[in-house]
Amino acid sequence: MVYSPVCSSITAVSDNGFSMDDFSTGFSSLSYFKELPLEQLKIDQSFVRDLVSDQNDKAIVEAIITLGRAFDLNIIAEGVETQTPHIQLANDGCTSFLGYLFGRTISIHQANANLTQYAHSQLTAGAAEPGSAPGSSSEVS
DSSP: OTHHHHHHHHHHHHHSSSEEEEEEEEOOHHHHHHHEEEEEEEEHHHTTTTTTTTTHHHHHHHHHHHEEEEEHHHHEEEEOOHHHHHHHHHHHHEEEEEEEETTOOHHHHHHHHHHHHHHHHHHHHHHHTOEEEEEOOOOOO
């Protein structure tokens, strides 16, 4: 195969497989399914955008989901901005979603700050619960 040196290199450095981004656009090829250790398949937002109103986009998305499921891949839809396509994608078997419906793009610094704040709130909430303080016990002696 033309892709074998590249596929061999990718397989050698990939312990857990990887994601095929923007499937069905650009240079993605069905031969990659045979040669690469894929775990995820991303549906390009250009097909998700008009999923509800364009029968061609609907057919393409359904075919991508079917193909991904046949290879036991996690299916990710990009560009999910409203509930209607989210529900349709979920009903069709899509398992993960990216888009403004779930949140706006943020910087890495803001993401780190959000995660730190969340972790701190979880620790604080856990310490406030009865029996969660170090050395405390709910057992009766």
